[in-house]
Each structure stands twice: as C-alpha cells, then as structure tokens.
Amino acid sequence: MTARAPQSSRLDACISPTARDALAPGSRDRLIAQESLRIRWHQLFDRIPLLSARLPDTTDLYEAFLEWAVAGHRRLDWRMHLHFLEFLEGRDGGGAGIPLRPQDHIELLAASAARWFASPEHRQRGLALTTAALAPKVVVALKGNAPLERGRVKLAQLPGLEPAPGIHWALSGPGDFAVLTWSAL
C-alpha cells in the first residue's frame, strides 16, 4: 500500500485539481480526492443545465475555475455559482467558449439562491441577487414561512435599482424585501 500523504495535502487535493495531481497515481488518497472533486462538479453543473449544455467542455473549465477560486480565496459555499459567473465574466466569456447572455446570469443566480436555502448561516428568509446585466431585475429566494412550506426562487423587478458593475446580493430578514442593503460579491 502507498504511504499516506500528509493530511493537509489530502485536504488540499479535495478542493484543488493541481493538489490532487500531486498525490501518487493510483493511491487511495488520490481516489478520495477525485471523488470529492466529482461531487463538486455535480454541485456546480447540475443546477445550470442550460448553460452547461452550451459549454463545449466542462472539465478543463471546471478545473481552471477551482484553481482560480482557491488562489483568490473565493469561498465556494452558497456563493459558488456567483463566483463561477465572476470567473466566466473575468474571462470575457471567452474562457467558456461562448458569450454569456442575461439568461445565463439568471440561471447562475437561481442556482446560487437554491444553494442558499440549505445554508445554515442565515436565519433570514429572503435573498436578492442581481448583476449589472440584469438590473433592475433581481433573482429572489424566499424560504417558507412554515415547516411544510417550500422555498421559492423567482425573477422580480425592483423599480429604481440602478445597474452597478459586478454581482450584488442582499438579505431580507422577514422576506418582504422592504429594506435591502446590497453587498458586492
């Protein structure tokens, strides 16, 4: 059996393809890291089927995105799809091999909103997301108000919302979106 890599190297390999490739070929550690990266691939692409179908190749793009995120300390929590949008826009769409359309922005923001439902860090009921390409349209996520009420994600209009560069998000405690304080990604 191959000697185990140090734990820090093994954990690095679960989030970085370069770190995975540094592990011994055929080792159990490398297999575990690859499984971890496979799961994240699904976490990213399963929620954006329309954009994924238009991408000529997801593997190289995915690995480049992960390295970019690790190097830039982008947290791939519920904001993962927002960072993916940031990554694609930073490459001027050219990295993906396709120009990004407003529909792609909506799909990515909706994916982020759906992941936010499962985020334990916020007790707030509502989340609003927008980009310069969408404003004054926003993607809103609203958690249910009762245990059996499902969360909803929809596209809405915020009259008066001026487009600003980048990606922005705002939380709404009661979910009424009456007062929104926008944060840049």
Add this chain to the structure above:
Amino acid sequence: MQIGVNVTSPDTLEMACELRDSGHIDFVEVLIDGFAHLDPKEFRRTVGDDLPVGCHIMLSRFLDPDRERLDHYLDLVNRWRADCGLLYVSDHIAHFSHNGQPLPLAQEVDYAAWQPVVDSVRAWQEELGTSLAVENFPSQTPSDVPQARAYAELTAATGCEVLMDVSNAMVAQLNTGQPAAAWADVPGVGRRFHLAGYSPSPTAPSLIVDSHDAAVSDETLDLLTLFAGRAAPDATLVVERDANHDLDEWRTDLDRTRAAVVAARRLHQPHRP
C-alpha cells in the same frame, strides 16, 4: 427501540408526516441546520404534540474555533429544546472546510492526532449542557489507529455518547477492512443509532460512498441485530434518506429495519392506527 426518520426540508417533513400517520415511525430527527429560520413551536405544531423529536447538527463545525458560528448553533439548540423538546442532540466529527474553503464532502479526521478532537467535544458538550452523541465516520481508507478505538477513548474522556451509524460502520468495513462489529464493545454505543443506504462511487467502484440514496443493505440489517440486541430500552434509530426520496422505498426500509429489531428482541410497539 424507537424507530424514526430524518427530516431535512419541507419535502422530507411532508413524507415524515405520512410515515407518522401510517404508523411507521415513532419519532423524527430534525436536521436543525435546515430549519434555522423557523420557529420551533411551528415545527411542534406540524408534527403534533405526541411525536418525539431528536436533533441532528450538520455544520456546527465545532472542531474549528468559530465563536459566532457556535453561538448561532447553541442558540438554535436552546430554542428547539425549550419549544419543541429534544430526545437528544447529535453532531459530527469531521473536517467540513479547509483553509477557509468548504469541502465538497466531509473528510475524516486523523485519529493519531485525537486529543484536540477530544478537547473540542468536551467543550462543545459542556456548552450544549447535555450529553452529546457524536456520529462515527464512513471511513474510506484504513487508519493506523482504528476509529472504534479512538471513539472508545473519546467517550471515556468526555462522557459523550456514540451516534452509532450502523451503515457507516459497514461502509468503513468495506473500504478499510476494519470490522464493523468492533463497535459493539465501544463504551457509549447503545442508545443512538442511524442507518442508511450506500453505493459504490460511479467512477471508482472500489470506493463505497455513504450516499443515503438507496435501500438499506442486508449486511447493514444483519449488523443492526447485533447492536439492537444490546441496545438500551429507550434507544433510538433513524432510517435516513437524503436523496432519491421515494416514500414506498423508505417505508419498505422502515419495515425491514423494524423486522431486524424485532429479531433482536428489542421491539418498540408501533403506533399502528
């Protein structure tokens, strides 16, 4: 032994209510992370006054020193305990993030560097003010220090209980060769149990994954009879599903599980209407 299911979302809560109505479950286990925005009194009203509730925590990440996060979970547990009543509180020992980055899958800790974990469990348990049940991990690779031995040290040092995930022990046995039955002799095993389905990784079949998306294996149920035969009279067992939610399959797993418990002569009479 009381048999229940896990609820993680409105969808699974709806299924749990159906399983309650058909007499298949004696309690529910709430994943408290998924209901943080709700009033626990509403949850109590939804499941009814007579259905006991256990508490499972996924992402307290108590091994990482984050005061704000721990306070958030502490407040959650206290509110749910006060308003809903809790059979138990359970949590995980695993790495959930690395260098500030969430990991796609929880990763196993190093049992050769165990003392910081013991200290963290002790501290978290003291803050929670209750005996904490900590879940065993579905190991993917052998370790020099067997997990069961490490948990025996942990329970002796802290007085915590083991949330004995029977299928996790089977997954670990399949992946590492370390015998699942060794857990039966670990102090702290005997009151809190989980089980679920597992499956081979689609890209690496030698890697068995704790997928919670398939029927409970016969091997898991055979192993359950060993644990159920020694379990405390007030023991609890959760049959988990986290993907491929199919009510009929879940019901079948509950029936098979209850039959295994009956075989171990630890039958809790179900509330059949």
